[in-house]
Amino acid sequence: MDDRFQRQYFPLFTAPEAAPDADPDGDTFNNHSEYIAGTNPTNALSLLKIDSVVLNTNGSTLAWESAAGKRYQVFSRLDLDNALWQAVGAPVTAAGASTAFTDASATNGFRFYRVQALP
Numbered sequence: 001m002d003d004r005f006q007r008q009y010f011p012l013f014t015a016p017e018a019a020p021d022a023d024p025d026g027d028t029f030n031n032h033s034e035y036i037a038g039t040n041p042t043n044a045l046s047l048l049k050i051d052s053v054v055l056n057t058n059g060s061t062l063a064w065e066s067a068a069g070k071r072y073q074v075f076s077r078l079d080l081d082n083a084l085w086q087a088v089g090a091p092v093t094a095a096g097a098s099t100a101f102t103d104a105s106a107t108n109g110f111r112f113y114r115v116q117a118l119p
């Protein structure tokens with residue numbers, strides 16, 4: 001993990017709460033995960049999660065909180081027991097604090113999504 005990330009958020013970057021596996025804001029994402037996602041490790045409301053999925057005539061549009069310049073990959077699967085996660089399209093680079101992505105193949109039916117921040 002980059003020391004600059006720790007120095008940005010913690011007064012003492014060698015403190016226990018600044019450790020990569022610590023989760024000082026209690027949002028279940030440890031500091032290393034927040035570093036990868038570009039989220040704030042001291043704010044429990046700042047985390048990588050899908051905020052909305054809207055089905056429309058163009059497909060399903062997902063939106064999530066993002067960090068400008070970070071790259072994300074969307075995955076989907078048809079069910080949680082048997083199907084494998086499959087990448088949907090190419091990675092997208094966030095332009096700002098929120099990113100939307102439309103899965104044009106998802107115009108009907110039920111599926112699950114996840115968004116991964118790429119290192």
Ligand SMILES: [Ca+2]
Nearest residue numbers: 023025027029
């Ligand atoms: Ca955290």
